[in-house]
Amino acid sequence: MTTDQARRPSSWLIDVVLAAGSFVLYTGPILAGAASGHGPTAAIVALGLLAAAPLVVRLRAPVAVLAAVSAALVLGALTDVRFTLFVSNAGPALVLAVLTVADRLPWRRSLAIATVATAAVTGAELAAIGIHPHTEQDAIQLLSATAGWLIGYIWRTRRQYEARLRAEEGQRAKEEERRIRAEERLRVSADVHDIVSHTLSMIAVRSGIARVVLDRQPDEARVALGAIEAASRTALDELRAVLKSMRGEDSVDAPTLADLPRLVEGLRADGYQITLHVPPDAGAPPLVQESAYRVVQEALTNVVRHAGRVPTSVDVTCLDGELIVSVVNTAGGSAPGGKGSGFGLVGMKERVALHDGTVSVGPRPDGGFEVVARFPTGASDE
Template sequence: MTRTKVMAWVGGGVYVLAVGLLVAGAPRASGTVHGIGALLAVSLLVGVLRSRPILALAMTLLGSTAVVVGPPSTAHVDQSAAYQGQFLSYLAVDLVLGFIVATRTRRSSTVTVATSLVVQLLLVGGFAHGDGLAVNLLIALLAMAAACTAGLLSRERREHAVQLRAQEVAEAVVAERLRIARELHDMVAHSIGIIAIQAGVGSRVIETQPEEAREALRAIEATSRETLSGLRRTLVALRRTDPDAEVSGRAPHAPSPGLADLERLAAATADAGVRVDVCRGGQQRPLPADIDLSAYRIVQEALTNVVRHAGTGRCRVAIDYGDEELSVEIVDDGRGATEDGPAHGFGIVGMRERVALLHGRITAGPRPEGGFRVAARLPLPVSAAVGVEAR
């Protein structure tokens, strides 16, 4: 038997002893003293109440009833007044009822409240007399109603807190799923687009220009390896909470891409038939990882759309390191958008989500002079601006 159970049973035994002393050991005390004594004695049942609340209610109900029906006060004291004071003991029952309503099932709460109500009404009706009958009945009903109301409010507050926690967990899961979806889309869509174009080129020239076909296959191999590395890196990040989920015998995975990899991204896009001019402005410096990755993914998705939809042979990427924000702009002179809008799928949606998470701004749409423009502004934290001033 655990220490908690021992203390609970000891408390229950002392409560029974205390009630016995009130009833038999202090027959000359007033009814008010008996009632207050029974009310204070219920504190001994805290351990029982936590583990077995129904048993605690039964003990409290029996103890309070024993105080009411036990020996009244001395003969020279009006018995009606004595019983009115003894009815205070039922406040202890109401306290236990409030706890049961707050913590137990609705069915158990309903049964216990109904049982307690019947017992209290019978005892008050049987031992209260004259003008005190109506007053004591009213007080008993109001006290029980107050205790049950407090219990219901506590139950609703606890259930509301549980619902809020469940909602927060669900929102966190959805946010994580969206983050993974964006990362996979931005990482895979660009590579698959390049692979598809290179495969098409290779299939057309494999007979007439074998050297060009070999170049296309080499580009497909390099892009595939890079994509596989990115997928493995993403999977490792997803399994990071499991210390046993390490891939043994492998070289360490490369860090997440950033703006430092734009030239390599431009070269891969050039292999797909679109020349990319990269322009950098402002004081270049290390950026926070989330901003660096998001800026890279925005450029990557914009270049993917240029390769797949623009129908042009070149585009321009401009990166400006401002004091307070990072500006990213991708402009092409291709077809722009059709009347119904370009079929960019989830690409631009993912861009907007990334920028929104960083509290930035983004515009994406056709230019009046032709082509398409994507422009994003990502706020930089104060530490990044301080870094510029230090240099």
């Protein structure tokens, strides 16, 4: 059984109805005396069955069925037996057989097979005109077979087109899934990098302070060690949140722009001169706010690593359907990435690109450095 038949269990019943209908409607009236045939009754029954019965297995053996139907028509024409109501035994048998061949086989092969079968039947009809001049004959089977092949070819072409569409849709779905997974891996790796990078930078600064003041100012050293502990705990909590998000847990509190004051206060406590301007209502989706927070976190980490305690400003604005985040350190700092790997800046750009945004990173004319990220939000200020 073919795959199509497995998907359509009622196809066999349909073929049984077609075969029975072909015999009952086109040969039955002759046997019942309601219409005139020609030839012995046994021959009419035999040829009628030979033309109709094979249609039951037309989907399983289309070529054999076409051969059987053609043989019945050739024998009927040459032996002067009319087993259907119409001239040249016209009926649905040959049409269905040729149609099935065209529908099931590649078009070149089906055309060759249908041509041979139709030529044999048409040749027998033309020969019968001379052999049996008193019996009506014509070449109607040539026209009906041609129409049957064209219909079958159209059905096959349509089915192949629909199969290609389904395959393309499946491929697009797989590619979309791969893209989503890649973006998720990129987001997770960027989150881990930002968390670890920022925390280690803070730990490095605080541990350096603790080492310097340990003997002379033990209270200050304790404060520095306490800050290291707090930064470590915060980093662990954020990493746990990232891992929970990978498992699809809904109860994950991702950082937003509302968490920027806490981030900045932690740096101010270490002596960094940072000013922060954030609107009360950012008007951006949570994922955009999380990415904006990570951009600020990475930019400030670069300030700590490479610029030192120079005046730095963090500004967040919403303008013309965009969330704009800028981090600018003034003169006295050097461009980030001079001694680093550059992964932070690359990850920052990739993170912003996930939202179809843009980011510009580079030195300022006054010797400072700036990071400006733009996230489309689709909301207008008007």
